[in-house]
Amino acid sequence: MRHTTPTILPPTGDLGGSSKSEATDNRAAESRAGDSRAPRPGRLLAIVLTGQLMAVLDVFIVNIAAPTVRADLHASGAGLQLVIAGYTISYAVLLITGARLGALLGHRRMFLTGLAVFTGASLACGLAVTTGQLIAFRFVQGAGAALMLPQVLSLIQRTFTGGSRARALGAYAAVLASGAAGGQIVGGALVEADLLGSGWRPVFLVNVPIGLSLLILGPRLLHEPAGPPRPAGPPRPRAEGPAARRSGLDLPGLVLLAAAVLLFTVPLVLGQERGRPLWGWIALGMSAVLVALFAAYETRLARRGGAPLISPRVVRAPGMPLAVIRIALGMAANAGFLFAMTLHVQGGLGYGPLRAGLTFVPTAVAFGVVGLNWQRLPARWQAVAVPGGFLLAAASFAGTGLVLRGGTDGGPWLLVALTASGAGLSFAYSPLLTRTLASVRQQDAADASGVLVTAAQLGLLTGVAVFGAVFLGATDGTVPSAGASADALWVTCVALAGAALCGVLMSLVRRVGNLR
Template structure:
């Protein structure tokens, strides 16, 4: 039995009903895809935003990371709010907020307001996205649920990568002379259409008013994440001042305090933000560790690769996006279809796949180290890396949740999706710092290529570490 089948058969019968389950799945996964798209769609618009708004390097990283900071910090709370007030209702509220913030981003007059609206966009996504897994779990059963979960995993895996391609198309098209703004405005008609259909398609799933809200845990976790991400984003640009190191040390202390707070709330009979029994589920912690490193490496690569192409090689946004296509397609396709591989390969698949991904990124960096154009050989290596990464990511996502109690499905998925988003934030911030530490644009292609090689080596190390975590998930997959 595969990981996704385990999850499908272990969950209870779904109480939600809908006359059009296929359309419902399309609705919620489109919302999920739209939120994930905005993590990466901005990457290829960075040079245009820099020129139009005269943004600094740190401000550009905040434009990218600000969204995922808010998204990551509030995802678990969004899951809890959905359980209390109703999953369908919170999906709609989040969709309204996300759509309105997207419009504001597209009309932003300066960098400061764009960063602020990106944070609000992340809040809307954090309310909307956790409800997707809960709606699937409560609306589909048996084989239909297994298929829905497979598509869910593929959307998460491919959303970020496809954003690179779509972003390139929108920026290069320069619709109505709007430059970078369509990468945000494209969400508005899609969001309005989803809202119109959601009123007819979303099932009626009343919330549980007995579910409490862990405000103390939320505040402590938000502070911990903020103290981690902000110095990573701003440290390089400001020359790593003392406050950055103090903040990083404070982040470690706040994560420790978060654990103490959560245990005390549970001991008093309360409902902590992350129940301890969820973290004790076999396979969840090592799978989440591997997923964190995979997403950090992937997000950091996409950020560095986009800058290398546009600022180092002089590619247009469209060309940069299209050259990211192979890794996007490979990642998405293998995430969706890995179960078609022979059953005997399912157990070792994440380790085998990561053993391919790590050297592939290193080889890719070596090929481009001298500032060479991106030819067939480099694209073939990148396609291989994408296919292999999807074969690791999707089984690990399933293993992370396969042994979580069905009653804790929303909390478990909230933890894993939060790990994904934090991994992306850390990847862009940390690996972006590695890349920008080796090159200061404008710079010759050779210097940019060397920076890409150094970054690719760091990414290869991240995937090698992910393989070590993946090895510890074998018991959960048995």
């Protein structure tokens, strides 16, 4: 990947009487002397994407280790669900706040702060001796990720332009969804290796040396990028705005949003085991009400000159509402497919952790290759990349279910289907992310990144909950035979194909809207 490396020079203006040639010489000398300190986009991208990959892997790496965790800590079913989902819940609840804190305090500072919290929590998870401790530390891990990950998109937005930005966003997209499959692979390898009899603990401890390395390199290689000037303190309200809004954190908005996300995620995570009780449906309904109240409050606050948690201007940017839905849909299909396939290959086909993880290599490789190279396609092909990607994903889901019917291992056709699923999901996601962020003003990058990453995260959680429930419901919650598991997977793959076809229809709706 090629990146230009700009040198940030002092502003040209009144130089205290120096001649133009002297000013030029001075700037050149300063540039040469400060080369080691100059922002280097390639190094910045490597640092932030490594942190991104580490955090995304952690969402999925625990899935493979879950049986070992349960046996070692004697965790109940609900306890195990919270070990897996505690990270996701706190991550989803705090993402928007993490994005806002980055805009207020500096994206570099908040990235490193979140990285430190995440690394420390990973160490604590690896040393936990009870289920309760592990659940608590997983929530802290999610909080660290929520501080760290929104800064990645913002730093990319403010560091890269043009083709370099498209390539950087392609790398970001590849890391985001390839981490889902990569987490299964790494988790399987670590659990099966059983290093020094440590069982599941390395799936958390592996983050510690990586995080410490980034914390050592980050302060030297990460720089707050050039961009629209950001005030040193919180943004000041307009003249007519109340003084109470000077904090810029919008605490009422944060409380409303956090409550809405919690009421949405907790029933999805715990409802399946409890048979979808009435309280779960009530919580989902209350979540919808709080989302409406949050939107009304944010709009009113913006009109009064305050600093809303999510700017209505960002939400109403061209294509943003539909992009949020399609990103969530794509990530839901991705997570649901991986979850159901993991249950099938380990339960139905009897694969060990490592072999189960390696099954997803074609999906991860295809997603990464497409994410890095889709912008090289002719413009007319790029225009249909998103609907074409959803269509290819739908075909791959149906194909996977077909080749595995009857309890077989699918042979080479499974390799084809899994490769197609990774390519299709990447075509559906990567161009969509790039185009949506291109439609947002640069000063709104933090809010936009928070919205899009939250949509992706809620999509991942929803996919596991919804399509996982389809698979588990088709097996009646028992350990199925190979044939019964294959039948359940077929039902799930049909549902996944239907969801992907909805992504195709949304693209058609947008095209009709543009024609009008």
